[in-house]
Amino acid sequence: MTIDSVRGAPGDPGPAEPELVQLLTPEGQRVEHPDYPLELGADEVRALYRDLVTVRRIDLEAVALTRQGELGIWASLLGQEAAQIGSGRALGEHDMVFPTYREHGVAWCRDVDPLNLLGLFRGVNHGGWDPAKYGFHLYTIVIGSQTLHATGYAMGIQRDGVLGTPSAGATIAYFGDGATSQGDVNESFVFASVFNAPIVFFCQNNQWAISEPLEKQTRIPLYRRAQGYGFPGVRVDGNDVFACLAVTRKALEAARTGQGPTFIEAYTYRMGAHTTTDDPTRYRLKAEEEAWKLKDPIERVKAYLVRGDLADSAFFEEVEADAKAMARELRAACLALPDPEPLSIFENVYAEPHPLMTEEQEQFAAYLASFEEASR
Amino acid sequence: MTIDSVRGAPGDPGPAEPELVQLLTPEGQRVEHPDYPLELGADEVRALYRDLVTVRRIDLEAVALTRQGELGIWASLLGQEAAQIGSGRALGEHDMVFPTYREHGVAWCRDVDPLNLLGLFRGVNHGGWDPAKYGFHLYTIVIGSQTLHATGYAMGIQRDGVLGTPSAGATIAYFGDGATSQGDVNESFVFASVFNAPIVFFCQNNQWAISEPLEKQTRIPLYRRAQGYGFPGVRVDGNDVFACLAVTRKALEAARTGQGPTFIEAYTYRMGAHTTTDDPTRYRLKAEEEAWKLKDPIERVKAYLVRGDLADSAFFEEVEADAKAMARELRAACLALPDPEPLSIFENVYAEPHPLMTEEQEQFAAYLASFEEASR
Amino acid sequence: MTTLTLGKALNEGLRKAMDDDPKVLIMGEDVGKLGGVFRITDGLQKDFGEERVIDTPLAESGIVGTAIGLALRGYRPVVEIQFDGFVFPAVDQIITQLAKMRMRSLGKVELPVVVRIPCGGGIGAVEHHSESPEVYFTHTAGLRVVACSNPADAYSMIQQSIASPDPVVFFEPKRRYWDKADVDTETADWTPLHAARVVRPGDDVTVLSYGPAVKTCLEAAVAAGEEGRSVEVIDLRSLNPLDIETVTASVHRTGRCVVVHEAAVFSGYGAELAARITERCFYRLEAPVLRVGGFSTPYPPSRIEDHYLPDLDRILDAVDRTFGW
């Protein structure tokens, strides 16, 4: 048979409980997977737990700040903490991350001050951190664009001749289930595979692209998209921080050693609204959300820690208190964020002098000054 | 194993002689394929032979006309006759074709006057035939764009509610190996698969995109691209008119009966230059061309006809003479093609009156008239 | 007469068009159950079904490209681009295909596709959600480009655009979606789609605008009136074709002209207005046509967008300058 026997039924995104790599069950039970051995010390698990709790708390605070009018909008990561912390903690010093607008957890792992993220959503700038400093590129809002930047960056790593050496890095491109339909994302698959670039495509399939369910983007499981381009695709339990860590680690290592791209589908769920302006009650059922609540990415780590006597209640309380304190500080810092100067509009458009920038800036400054004079 | 075991080596476009559907060997031997039974009467085979010879002759004439400065440029189909005639003769009355700029053979099957094609390459218009009349859309030069038009048209067929009825049609989108890298083409795969649209993607893999060999576009056989989107992909001997006919027929029938898209990779070779302005000696070896000459799409049908005593030399001579006569007529008609009127520049930009068209046309008419006056 | 928001007027206009012609389709991201992020298509999928109100994959080129294919099959697709900044992936299909197909076919192919684009700033959004990309389309022959500024026009112009045999790029002033006004949904006796309208007569200076800035211009005209200056405000409504007759008639009378839009001034649509008006009214102009618009920079972060957007004071300042020339 030459015709591929897999003729997926349209609108059928695969089995309800798809085969996926899992190392920690929703009940907190550790399971093994032959391809992904993982050994974690108690310290490491506790650190992961702390990460998960912290980024959820930051996220909660940001949602609250939005409700209070302090941010213009916020894209919540609620439910996707494990996908982000698992993959984020798999990253090494030389790796480079290309996020969307929702990777607050990965940003956390890269030491980007959450205040930066709040600044963007508050509208004081469009990002503004230094990607090179953190190994974490700017948030990208135009869906899919960053996957090409990541691929190009990976081609640059190749050209630097560092692959296979200790200073080898890989790139990791984050994107959503909806993004897989964009031309850019598919072109990045072409470039990455043709050049065998050191890149990991990390797709957080949170089942929704705003109001559109997965079946509006694909009729087969997303991880199989990679087959069409000749590189491996794997589906991982996106609510399992251990599995996300192990699978991403392996893919990054493959990339760094010259084995080319891997596509990871982190199967997870967007527990909240798309953004704070969205209203999911218009398009999805409460029951679906409830079902996913049972797979909460944090609860299962807690259960694992408790079950294995790896942490006591003092630890959990401390983590909670620390997160709370950090959120409080963050809130205060957010409220204190100064608005940019009006004349900064003309800055950073060009690196070198540009007469029109100078002209418009001078005219605008004179115009603004005329009010000050008038009000004097 | 969740990771797809197929990690194609980069730069390896599959085996040299890939597994492909073949019904007629280069030596003219009929072979059977379990999935593609095909019965053809002698008349039908002779008709196919006539088609093949005719379109090659038209193509030759166009190349000659270009050399003589009568056409601005020409994209030769030399070597791809079987792919085009095989698929073209699989089409039914209600099917709709979306070609690139090289589908002269398919145009022939759809009764588009070759003079129309010459007109485009001569520069008297940008196409100008009526797509609805022929079931053959305008030539599309921007690589890949037409695949989305074909998909949308197929979605229209679905909405007309004719699938599965005798008036059901399918669409067929033609494109090259290079085109598979374009975002648009991959988006068309997404739309076609998600909506299960009645469409056949017919990729003529002629091994080259201008000077770029296949491995610049993919590291695995192209027909496997379809796997990533969940619909069938098949590789057919693109120099075998029988196989192209049978495989396209089956795919079209699947589409018309609501079974959704199929991807066909017709494995063939661009025997000539990319266009008349191209110089393949700069980038490929004569030996490759020689090897492909042995697989000529016309010779094998001739051998089959001779071997089976299905045609005599009178037939072959007649076909040759007819083709020659048609070419002679075509040449004369081409030379007689009138240049468009200068003022036609303003026509057909809008369906309804547009003041700027009127204004510029009037001004230009007055301007042109001023010369006539001056020269009177 | 009913009082409608601009958003609701669009919704009613779309509904009417779908009622009138079964070939009219709606396509886009989240246009179905959600009714679009601005609810412009609210309720339409419920009433007309998933076959006519199509939630598409997340791919703008795909949306416009398949809309072209549907139009070739006899449908009249109305495409929603979710935000102005996301039209760019579709620009190739719009410029090289949608705009040129009619000429390519020597008039045999008609593509009655409407591309709706919520445009402009002022809603406190993040990057790419406040763009004014009209020039990319006004410069593209084969397209008609219109911009509504109020509920009544929204209601009529969307229907006229859908009825047009030519492709139309339809700009919607997103920060005015919630503005309310009376709309006569009983009549179809509308101003022609491509006619400009004098929305406030005046004698001393002509202010030209379109889309979201029209309201600001009207406010400026009121303020100027209080200072004794009679400002005529024209809502262009159509950018291509431009109703140059209405415009020049006004400037001939007033001898002064200020153009206002949100897009960056440099190489923006105002340049065409200034150039064309100057050609037509050279001896009548007491001052050059002045342009008030966004600065020639990327759209700034929302906390300072009020400085970027032309406001009442900047318009009045330009009006003043035309008198001081």
Place this chain on the structure above:
Amino acid sequence: MTTLTLGKALNEGLRKAMDDDPKVLIMGEDVGKLGGVFRITDGLQKDFGEERVIDTPLAESGIVGTAIGLALRGYRPVVEIQFDGFVFPAVDQIITQLAKMRMRSLGKVELPVVVRIPCGGGIGAVEHHSESPEVYFTHTAGLRVVACSNPADAYSMIQQSIASPDPVVFFEPKRRYWDKADVDTETADWTPLHAARVVRPGDDVTVLSYGPAVKTCLEAAVAAGEEGRSVEVIDLRSLNPLDIETVTASVHRTGRCVVVHEAAVFSGYGAELAARITERCFYRLEAPVLRVGGFSTPYPPSRIEDHYLPDLDRILDAVDRTFGW
């Protein structure tokens, strides 16, 4: 001094840039063995290898998008778009990413990417091979946009563009690729990239142009000179930023101005020139700035492209009209 065609001058300029800086890369379709369809990159892959002269997959968005990534990694990619009409699939990456990344990062990210676009008509080509898409980029803040018109400028401007820390859209006048002139390849003492140049001094009227039309303007100036009219021709060279000082100095002297480009006039770059010059030289202008350009239609089939392209007669006609105003 060596005599070079414009195409060869570009080739030598690219070679020099690659020699000088190992971070300079060439990317595009067919730029390798073939040397590009116009042979602008001829021999470069042979000498610099496949890692630096990259034949990419056939996907313009991919080309520009990966070039951005390479620039983020410290490279300086020079991207070739095969023909003007094929830049549109890349327009999203250019407009939403390449142009805005610096502002997005508050100046921390630099993207020294050059996008080379052979542009304009006059070579008897089929559809999409003769476009003049400059306005789509001049209106996009964050980009620098330049256009060379002769071999010497081609040689220097491509090197200056590559050296620029800002992204540059670099237009090449494809029908002038075969024009020859002396080029001093020994000096790097060049006119600044963004300075316009008076290529023929004159007193009676200023003709502004750029790219392929400059040569036609010079021919028109000669013809006008024979009729006793002294025409000053300015080659703008840079479209964004515009060297308005050089332009206005000339128009202040002559009092008359004609703008010439191949792109459609409506909403074209000439509109910005006309509007800005009129603002600056209002009291000096004896006639409105007139625009000669392509008609406001899609580019016609090549058999009549000579009517579409501004030629000597149409330029002279406009010059005449500025005197008859």
